[in-house]
Amino acid sequence: MAARKGANAVEPIRDLKKIREVKNYLRQRSHRDYFLFTFGINSGLRISDILPLRVKDVRGVKYLRIKEKKTGNIRRVIITKALKEEIDIYTANMAESDYLFPSKRGNKPISRMQAWHIINSAAQACGIDGPIGTHTLRKTFGYHFYQQTKDVAMLQEIFGHSSPSITLRYIGINGEMIDRAMENFSL
Numbered sequence: 001m002a003a004r005k006g007a008n009a010v011e012p013i014r015d016l017k018k019i020r021e022v023k024n025y026l027r028q029r030s031h032r033d034y035f036l037f038t039f040g041i042n043s044g045l046r047i048s049d050i051l052p053l054r055v056k057d058v059r060g061v062k063y064l065r066i067k068e069k070k071t072g073n074i075r076r077v078i079i080t081k082a083l084k085e086e087i088d089i090y091t092a093n094m095a096e097s098d099y100l101f102p103s104k105r106g107n108k109p110i111s112r113m114q115a116w117h118i119i120n121s122a123a124q125a126c127g128i129d130g131p132i133g134t135h136t137l138r139k140t141f142g143y144h145f146y147q148q149t150k151d152v153a154m155l156q157e158i159f160g161h162s163s164p165s166i167t168l169r170y171i172g173i174n175g176e177m178i179d180r181a182m183e184n185f186s187l
Contacts, residue, residue: 010133012143012172013041013123019140021126026118033118035090036101036110040137042083044145044158046070047134051109056096058087071160142171 013019019041026034040050048069058064064077079087091100099109110118115134123132138159146155146168156167 009131010136010139011130012136012139013128013132014140014143014172016144018126018128022122022128025122025125030118031090032101032110033122035086036115036118037122037137038086039083039100040134041140041144042080042086043077044138044141045075045077046138047112047115049075050137051101051112051115053100053109054096055091055094055098055100058100059091059096068160073160075160139171142167143173146171146173 013022022037023034026037036050040047043050043064045064045066046068049066053064053066057066058079062079064079066075066077067073068075091098099107101109101115103110103114112134119134119136120132123136142155142159145158146152149155152164152167155171156164159167159170161167161170
């Protein structure tokens, strides 16, 4: 199966220091934009499933239940303690019916293109090289989930991929990284 171009051509942000830099950069500019980045890298959801969310979807719940736009599958995503704290702070003065990521133009969420611009501009400002876009959020979640757990089967299930090799390629685990890991291996 050949890798698709477009959204899947972007890379995760592998450097935790760079993630902190992006968060700080966005926090100084817009709480909404900071929260978009934070929500994306902590939920593993696609941008098409994040943007239409409203306060009532995330406030006071343990699990987020969504119907994925891409697959049509119902997905249940736990809201981690850290993400719950961010949600509580961000939504404190918002109405239940408010979009989490409201556009300044009318009662609707920001567009996918606006989200791309927010993420891409922040990455450039923080000196992150490589193709970056909205899918970077999901891939960053996946990369760091894998680095912390080393559980490709669990990540495959979270993402709904058909095989572990697709998941590893998706999060940017490549031949060079495998070579480095194997270099000093000995039995």
